[in-house]
Amino acid sequence: MTILAYSPMAQGLLTGKFGPDHQFDKGDHRNGNRLFQADLFPLVQKALYALRPIAEKKGITMAQLALAWVIANHCVCAIAGARNARQVIDNAKAADVTLIETELAELDRISRPITDLIDDNPVQWTW
Numbered sequence: 645m646t647i648l649a650y651s652p653m654a655q656g657l658l659t660g661k662f663g664p665d666h667q668f669d670k671g672d673h674r675n676g677n678r679l680f681q682a683d684l685f686p687l688v689q690k691a692l693y694a695l696r697p698i699a700e701k702k703g704i705t706m707a708q709l710a711l712a713w714v715i716a717n718h719c720v721c722a723i724a725g726a727r728n729a730r731q732v733i734d735n736a737k738a739a740d741v742t743l744i745e746t747e748l749a750e751l752d753r754i755s756r757p758i759t760d761l762i763d764d765n766p767v768q769w770t771w
């Protein structure tokens with residue numbers, strides 16, 4: 645059975661472009677995403693801080709790291725959202741990224757403090 649994972653970049657969060665003080669516009673649906681709420685957001689920032697050097701060391705973007713991480717799982721595909729052509733091109737290159745076992749284990753370790761706090765509900769937003 646194949647899994648098609650939506651929001652593989654956590655609605656842009658895993659691209660690392662939303663810093664600790666980021667404020668979304670009032671109508672932005674990310675205001676209702678569980679990961680952007682005050683209890684989890686500092687932990688997410690800590691994880692992003694740890695993820696960034698991994699992406700830099702591999703010479704890839706944070707978006708590519710996030711997508712490669714998802715599709716490294718057997719039988720999992722990612723449906724990647726994009727706002728513009730630059731993002732589409734950036735994201736498509738994730739298909740060429742290979743993550744080795746030790747890197748996957750490190751990504752898992754970094755993400756655990758957050759995923760352990762999230763329940764199994766596949767819908768993590770309130771809109």
Ligand SMILES: NC(=O)c1ccc[n+]([C@@H]2O[C@H](COP(=O)([O-])OP(=O)(O)OC[C@H]3O[C@@H](n4cnc5c(N)ncnc54)[C@H](OP(=O)(O)O)[C@@H]3O)[C@@H](O)[C@H]2O)c1
Pocket residue numbers: 649650651652653654655656657659661707723724725726727730731732734735
């Ligand atoms: N069936 C369902 O229930 C369901 C639920 C959720 C999503 N989906 C679908 O799944 C797809 C993906 O979900 P999603 O768009 O919510 O989440 P996503 O793929 O995790 O994130 C997409 C957002 O990340 C940012 N982004 C994407 N590529 C980037 C890059 N290379 N560099 C920097 N920022 C980048 C953009 O945000 P900015 O706008 O800030 O640029 C973009 O809107 C969508 O087509 C959506 O319709 C389906």
